[in-house]
Amino acid sequence: MLFFRSFGTYSREMILIEIKQASHMKAAVKNIPMLPIIVALILLLGASMTFAVMTGPVSIHPAAVWKIVFYHTFGSNMQVDWSSAEGNIVWNLRLPRVIMGTIVGAGLAITGTAIQALVRNSLADPYILGVSSGASVGATLVIVFGVFSFLGHYAIMISAFTGSILSIILVFFLSQVSGKISTIRLLLAGIAVSMILSAITSFIVISSPQEEGVRNALFWMMGSLSGTRWEYLPIPAAAVMVGLLLLWSQYRALNILLMGEEAAVTMGIPIEAYRKFLILVTALITGVLVSFCGAIGFIGLMVPHIVRLLMGSDHKRVLPVSALTGAIIMIWADICAREIISPEEMPIGIVTALCGGPFFLWLLRRSSYSFGGGR
């Protein structure tokens, strides 16, 4: 993948710089200017999105992809030199799905970053507080037993979102001791509630009267972007954009949070209110994303680490770069999910874990980055 190759050259340059500086200076945190990185990632994102729309059972020329997109966004005084099937594939089938991938990838990456700062733990991911297991209970209830069927297409989403919000509320209250949230209790309450809800989900799935229900439930739980339509996009897009702006506006506080609770208090962060704010924002973003696409794993854990490895830990840089990186990786994961066993589709969670896992292990073995474990 293009992204991985460019990453390789950067680290080689950085190693050279580090060797040069080693004689008079301690090892530098990577200090790459942010603007060129952002521009490069936006270009890469555009290219990846185009490629994702081109690829499929019917391959479509990139020029045609762009023309169709222009035609639909800027009006009809354009010469139509593509078939209506092509137009339909690009505009109605593939583009919404690719945009959803962008939104979900960006959203999971920024919530992962924020959650890791909130609990000061590099093992945390957006699902650690139980959002996804709550959503799974809601979704499997719909898939297996058809509850809320009067809600039509939106039944799974509404039920999953409700489940995720209920589970985060539960975790939130369990982690409070005399009105204060303790980080370690928050983590443990999240894990315990997740285990209980996963057990309930398993019970629901094995009670399924039909084989198909089991399969669909499993597929949902691994996450998928299939079946995305234009109507589905506004809510996740708004959640992720508002979330990114809210978190980015708090980059100083997020940095200070990594220094520990005591340091945060002495530098003027109202820590209790702030923790609640972060739990609320991350839970809402994650809840929305999970209810539309299932619990897509690994992106929220992996992307923040990749970005910190490249850019250092300053959230002013980490958040926007994570959003773009997460989007790009998600798009490529979705391309793989569609293509590997085509015409069948794989759940995207399998791809992110199968491709992301080994890559992450490689990072773990080779780099000087501490993964938030100190030295």
Added chain:
Amino acid sequence: MTVSVENLSSVIDGREILKDIQLTARQGEFIGLIGPNGSGKSTLLKHIYRLLKPDTGTVYLSNQDIFALPSRQVAQSLAVVSQESPLLFDFTVEEIVAMGRSPHKRLLEADTKADHAIVLQSLEQVQMQAYRQANYASLSGGEKQRVMIARALAQNASVLVLDEPTNHLDIHHQLQIMDLVKRLGLTIIAALHDLNIAAAYCDRIYVIDEGRIVRSGQPVELLTTALLREIFRVETDIRIHPITQNLTITYLSPS
């Protein structure tokens, strides 16, 4: 800026950790806080920097009750350097010091040239400007504490609270840090472990034992063999050193 602790008592888990504490630090004064392990030194400091709330009494910062002020406003005038704490994620020295500007920044306000200048100036004051781009985690203990002091300086605070700031440092770095802090001319309240260091640097010392301030005064009058026997349970020989003119405590045996 003055700091005064008035009638402060604190109960934690049903135990009275601090009992009716009275303490004043005048403008520019270096106040030492000494006492045996578990006497309540750190707990008292945690109240002064607002991490813990007292059950009765309060802390005034130039006549303003700190528990009635927003935490951001307190952070603009009071900074803290505590014992070396592990930092788990990679930050550059400059990024860490820049965090000290946070209480002065409004939401969405970008770092200005002035902020940048303050950060550099703070690093120069602790002679760490050459390490600007270095990874904080790769520094030695003494260098880390100097960076933490620079961060406190970047906060532009006029009161500095130190919780055993030289705890893990070798003697050279202990003296270096103490000299550095003393030269700043800020109002300082420091919990100190080493009695010789306390005697050499403090203008006044408060002795805390079992949650009470038992004595206070200038080092020369305060630190006596009788006091150290009573509070620290140790036999000592105390003299004025001919070269430094400082009080020098030699420990003879535990009593």
